[in-house]
Amino acid sequence: MDRRAFLTAATAGLLLPQPAAPAAAASSSRTLRADPFTLGVASGDPSADGFVLWTRLAVDPLGGDGRGGMPSRDVEVDWQVATDERFARVVESGTATAGAGAAHSVHVELKGLEPGREYFYRFRSQGRLSPAGRTRTTPAGETPLNFAVAACAHYEHGYYTAYRRLAEQEPDLVVFLGDYMYEYGPSGYTALAGRVRTHTPGKCETLADYRLRHAQYKSDPDLQAAHAVAPWLMSFDDHEVENNWAGRVSSTGAPGFERRRAQAFRAYYENMPLRRASLQGAALKVNRRISWGTLARFHLLDTRQFRDDQACLDGVRAGCDERLADERTLLGADQWRWLESGLNDSTTCWNLLGQQIMVAHRDYKIGPGREVNLDSWDGYAAERTRLLRSLSRTPNPVVLTGDAHMHHLAELKTDFDDPDAPVVARELVASSIASDGDGYRDRTWISEALQENPHISYIDQRRGYLMARLTRDELSVDFRTLDYISRRGARARTAHRLTIPALTGAAAAGQAAPRVGWGVVG
Template sequence: MADVPYPPNRRSFLVTTGLVAGSAVVAGTAEPALAAARRAPGTLPADPFTLGVASGDPAPDGFVIWTRLALRPLAEDGLGGMPDQAFQVRWEVASDDRFRKIERRGTANARPESAHSVHVELKGLRHGRDYWYRFRVGDHVSPVGRALTAPRDDSFGPELAMAFVSCSQFEHGLFTAYRRLAEEHPDLILHLGDYQYEYKKGSYTIPGGNVRDHEGPETVTLAGYRQRHAQYKSDLDLQAAHAAAPWLVIWDDHETENNWAAEIPEANSDTPDPADFRERRAAAFQAYYENMPLRRSSVPHGPEMQLYRRIRWGRLANFHMLDTRQYRDDQGCGDGYKDCPAAVDPQRSITGDAQEKWLIDGFRRSTARWDVIGQQVFFAQRDNNAGPLKVTSMDSWDGYVASRDRITKGWTDAGVRNPVVLTGDVHAHWASDIKADFDDPGSRTIGAELVCSSITTGGDGTDSNPAAHPFLQINPHLRFYNNQRGYVISRIGKEEMRSDFKTLPTVRTADAQASTKATFVVEDRVPGVKQTYLRPLASTKSARSADDLIRETVENETRRP
């Protein structure tokens, strides 16, 4: 059977249309109006769709649509100023952005015990199609979001425009990069972690001062995590990115606490007792589910949550979304950049045994053209010492060398056609070849890694000359570095995966424009990355010493409040 083409209005969606129709209003609601709402069940005195809408985890016949009701998103109790009652939310899914042809409609209950969030899992839709969705409560109508279904399992479908992002620290800048990403009209967005940050106001500052402030204390309780998610979701640029396309989300550390590992908090944690940290995990996990477009298979059970999963995009790609926090062994040698014997301990794992087996089994079963691993921390080796000692980050796969070796052996033994690792966490753009033996520059290249910078974390950063960075000189498999903020957008076809590394000159102004700093291509059956474009250096700050560049990189990645 021939592939079914996408409808002609595939690119017609305008991000701003839905946001204007249901613009987010963060202002408070008077207590008398709330009292009236309590007396009249099912009615609300103001627009409850202040946190926007989202979709996620697409399948050939459906996807998840999400919203959360909040009259006052920054309410200290984390419940968004909502009355303590359930509300019936009507939803609609249409095959056109004006909702002339409704494909599905129904109702869902938004309950106070789930912070009035709604997750609707759609099935029975046509494969490889654009859809639009919206919600209603009483007379209030939500913004409009765009979702799409994956191609049929036996079909490649057209080229996939896939973007990936990470690390959006609200205090460090405006979320302009999310807006610019939405304007690119991607088909799929991967968020690779640090969607929000747990710190209280002013404890994580950048040179020149923070651009805006967190509300509330450090997030430890369920109320605190709910409030923080609501503050982030109130940002209209973030709402635009959620409305533009379905998301595949995975967490890193800051959705719970900086550098946590399994049931072990960080050294200077606000919850140092393991029992208290388990309670904190449970609160963070509950709030994360409530605020993300996830399927019911990811509903948390106390301090446990099934988040690693596989999304199939027809025959074109498998997306293996990993959780490298919940099951890892503790970081070796007290964390940080170290020459650490624990890093090569064959018993240590960053994924845990069950997830590792699941991933390798997925490689064996794969018939996809591209196997894309969406995960959090740097995968390729990065030695920052030109001498005989190997000094690497204990929080990355360098701290779990045997675990990395088992994964790469898994994909080579399985004959994976095109393995590509996507990474966030490190607040800078990187591209690298994955080697069979990183200590032997002449060893076989067996894959590629693409790393996105942060949306805001770290502030503006600086434009960078990749050739001048000592990491690239010490590690010849590292091919690119840039320390500005931005995102990566990749176009995945049968013959190649072409990735544009987008950067913004500043995160302090809403009118900043994104431009392509570099373009890298991974060709079908040709492991590794090939640079096809590099924009000339715009900054004179690149004439820094090697020591300064190493210090900048390490400090960028090892934040401690």
């Protein structure tokens, strides 16, 4: 069985022959009435000697109480890790407890494996076998990296064909930058896209609501395929809790927001391949660093949990001087110190900043005057300047961004109003997997928007993701797009391609970034 056949069979639930049982067997003789692996499998946060394995048991994913139709008792789950697709060479195995209080989720943290190696994993419980997943450890040296960048997957707005196409490209790593699920009730946000599919009833407000919504999204076979193909680096934005929330402040002013946020965080952890240390009481720690050997370091940010409330009542507005205040923070003092220290101390060839909202200034008003999105870094301009100054001293910085529902390629400057200001980094903004529906390509509007924002050189309003290849010498990126998602079967193609050459040696820090080479493909 070749790899593509393996991936197809694994994500379709066509299970491989079952080898001898692990030494530790499930302790209960009571069996479940149906397949408990309806939500698939996933892995994440790879290190040189391990990774996190995830699954969540649910015999009825949309069971009304959010528990997936599972009994109110813990269930033991066996797991295996092998070096081959057929699990003939199992190198690690064990048993984990899927706790009823944790929505029967399982998080297995592996250590002691070989660096830079591909592995395969699966679970078994109550006599049933899960689909198999593919994952890997990070390398020790400068091994090239193929990775995907994705964000924003509103279930109602269309099918997850982009996830399927991403999986077919078999990346080594997937970087997900927020809005994995949306909290709205049915038709709560469909003005731009209509409704192709329907959310579970009700707006997400309770733990059961969030668990149900995650289960609905996780039930999608295209999403399961993308999780099964590679380890993911997960981060959240706003919709995993509530649109445009900020710190302890609800965007709607609803009472009890801190409790709601804590419940959303708990459900998020239960459904993601995150390490146990990430769930810290009512908080969720997602700012962290993942190194790909000596080649690259990913600095993953949290741009929601520690920010000041948006200025001037939020939204896209003109004339908001409050956004320029020096004391306004997006990252919070502790995260800022953590980030600056990590950037200053980095010894890798590349530094990739994975975060949720556009760093580049973006003027939304065509013609005289200026309108900016106060939920993005434009609403925290002074801290953005400090960030960009720090990036100017960092070896080969690149910013990876989600949220915008459009592909963007932007040059980052400490002064966006000065055409001669040096470029300190590039920002690559991934369009959405599904949010805002089929998308479109309004060439007139794009031309006007690019003229209004000369530091932005490419915009595409269609759905898609980024596929990148990183070596010591360069970062090459394909902006992948789909023509439609309102029905199944769309092909993905490379709409634009660019190459960012690396600065090496003494030139790697303290100099302006080189010009980007890119061209239209097709």
